[in-house]
Amino acid sequence: MTIGSKSEQKSTRCPDDQYRSAIKWRTCTRAVSILRGDPAHRQSTSFLFYPHHQPSDVPGHLPRFFPVPELAALRDVFTPPGPILLALSIGIGGALFFNLIDAPVPWLLGSLSATLIASIAGLRLTMPRPIRNLGMMILGTAVGSGFKPEIFALASQWIPSVCAMIVIISLITPVSYLIFRRLAKWTPNTAMLAAIPGGFGAMLLIAEESGANLRAVSMAHMFRIITVILSMPLILQWIGGSELDVTAVATFSGEPLQGARDWMVIVACVAVGPYVGRWLRLPASVFMGAMVVSGIVYLTGTVEGNLPRPVVSAVQVVTGTWLGCSFSGQNRRELFSVAAVSLVVTICTLVPVLLAALAFAQYTRFDAMPLLLAFAPGGMPEMSLIALALNLDPTFVIFHHLLRMGALTVFGPLLLRPFLTRNAPREN
Numbered sequence: 001m002t003i004g005s006k007s008e009q010k011s012t013r014c015p016d017d018q019y020r021s022a023i024k025w026r027t028c029t030r031a032v033s034i035l036r037g038d039p040a041h042r043q044s045t046s047f048l049f050y051p052h053h054q055p056s057d058v059p060g061h062l063p064r065f066f067p068v069p070e071l072a073a074l075r076d077v078f079t080p081p082g083p084i085l086l087a088l089s090i091g092i093g094g095a096l097f098f099n100l101i102d103a104p105v106p107w108l109l110g111s112l113s114a115t116l117i118a119s120i121a122g123l124r125l126t127m128p129r130p131i132r133n134l135g136m137m138i139l140g141t142a143v144g145s146g147f148k149p150e151i152f153a154l155a156s157q158w159i160p161s162v163c164a165m166i167v168i169i170s171l172i173t174p175v176s177y178l179i180f181r182r183l184a185k186w187t188p189n190t191a192m193l194a195a196i197p198g199g200f201g202a203m204l205l206i207a208e209e210s211g212a213n214l215r216a217v218s219m220a221h222m223f224r225i226i227t228v229i230l231s232m233p234l235i236l237q238w239i240g241g242s243e244l245d246v247t248a249v250a251t252f253s254g255e256p257l258q259g260a261r262d263w264m265v266i267v268a269c270v271a272v273g274p275y276v277g278r279w280l281r282l283p284a285s286v287f288m289g290a291m292v293v294s295g296i297v298y299l300t301g302t303v304e305g306n307l308p309r310p311v312v313s314a315v316q317v318v319t320g321t322w323l324g325c326s327f328s329g330q331n332r333r334e335l336f337s338v339a340a341v342s343l344v345v346t347i348c349t350l351v352p353v354l355l356a357a358l359a360f361a362q363y364t365r366f367d368a369m370p371l372l373l374a375f376a377p378g379g380m381p382e383m384s385l386i387a388l389a390l391n392l393d394p395t396f397v398i399f400h401h402l403l404r405m406g407a408l409t410v411f412g413p414l415l416l417r418p419f420l421t422r423n424a425p426r427e428n
Contacts, residue, residue: 083328087125090114091321095313104233105389107316108382112229115324124329127322135318136287136381137270138311143384144269144294145306146395151299155399161366162403165375168356169197169404176345184341186216188423192416194220197349197377198401199408201283206413210420216338223342226323228350228378232386235354240369257305265303269294283409287381291398312388319385349377374400 094114098106119125176195180186186194189212193203200221207217257263270290277289297303327335357375361368370392373383380401387394 083124083126084128084131086123087115087118087127087321087325087328088317090118090123090125091317091324095317095320104237105316105386107313108320108385108389109230109233111317111320112226112324113320115321116226116327117324119324119326119328120332120335122332125325126328127318127325131318132322133274133286134270135315135322136284137273137290138307139315139319139381139385139388140273140287140290141266141269141294142307142312142315142388143394143398144291144296145298145303146393147295147298149299151395154396158396158399160364161360161371161374162400164356164360165400165404166407168353168375169377172197172349172352176349179345179348180220180341183344184216184338186213189420190216192419193217195345196408196412197224197353198404199412200225200379202405202409202412206416206420211424212420219335219338220342220345222323222326223339224346224349224377225379225382227343227346228376229323229382229386231350232373232376232378232383233390236369236372236390239358239372256308257303262303262305265297266294266307269297283405284380288402316385316389319382323382346377353377370396373397380405 091111091114094112095107095110098110098113103109115125173195176197177191180191180194181188184191189210190207193207193210193212194217196203203217203221204214206212207214257266273290273293274286275289276293277285277287280289280292282288282292353375354372357371358368360366361371369390370387373387373392374397376383380398383401384394384398387397
């Protein structure tokens with residue numbers, strides 16, 4: 001038996017062994033690059049464009065892409081501090097500038113505007129998910145402070161406004177779908193999932209399963225949320241006028257927390273809330289779990305004070321900075337093209353919704369300001385944050401957005417299944 005040379009042995013290796021060796025080699029080299037902070041291997045940590053597959057540099061018969069999910073986890077854990085500090089500095093600077101010029105909701109709009117402009121300009125910014133989740137936990141706890149025993153009696157009185165909101169959303173969704181189809185030339189499934197004004201997480205899951213363009217759906221929803229966040233404070237200032245203190249950064253109903261015991265209870269709500277949200281399988285579990293735990297604490301009278309204004313301001317800065325960093329490192333041409341059509345869709349969606357809210361408030365006893373935020377096609381945490389910043393009732397806003405998101409999460413897949421199944425073969 002003749003034993004060949006090392007080169008001959010290497011050439012006759014099993015393709016499966018060669019493939020496994022290539023994966024190990026690729027994993028090690030990219031892990032070292034990530035730990036060193038190599039810009040070539042540091043893509044955006046935004047959840048919008050999560051790189052589940054990375055290109056292979058190994059020549060030969062290996063496929064062009066293969067999954068290395070461990071690298072994405074390593075990248076999130078070992079994020080260099082430079083882009084984080086730069087993002088926070090830009091966000092704080094923008095918030096201070098908006099506060100200086102007396103802009104509405106300055107801490108949220110200032111940080112969002114500054115980081116969004118910097119991201120589009122090409123600066124490398126990032127905001128780790130743990131920091132964003134901490135902000136959502138604190139925000140959920142602050143929203144839960146508005147839960148009072150009388151909320152159960154008020155909830156039954158809010159049903160007419162919820163029904164009106166659902167009717168308006170049902171009417172404007174086909175209009176948004178036609179705009180995405182005609183202007184953006186998107187496929188039917190992609191246009192439909194991008195046109196629904198709400199249920200961001202549910203729409204992404206349905207888009208992935210139905211073969212729609214996940215990136216287009218993600219960007220369309222993110223641009224819708226950002227446009228609504230930037231416009232709603234200005235609209236409220238224009239409509240409310242002197243009756244609305246648009247520069248206030250107060251929490252709903254008043255007095256700050258008193259004593260170490262109250263603070264310990266609030267910290268416990270922040271820490272336990274996410275686990276409760278995951279256990280109950282709530283949508284936006286980090287935010288909703290903290291809100292549920294905090295709501296129980298305030299309903300039972302364990303705590304009566306609210307979070308101080310600097311804490312709410314810090315949450316606004318973190319939220320605005322995270323939203324602005326979502327587009328860092330992405331293709332500008334694609335961003336501008338999606339942003340243009342998303343802006344048209346958001347305007348065509350927001351104007352009828354606001355007119356319907358004003359008309360409903362005119363002929364009912366509902367206050368127009370909270371009703372506008374409740375009807376607005378923005379994100380539930382962000383709209384509740386604006387309500388807190390403007391010292392409006394966040395429970396009214398949360399009630400409407402929660403029912404809308406729950407309806408889209410539960411009934412959305414059932415109602416969309418025939419449409420998505422019929423148009424699935426056309427998807428690219």
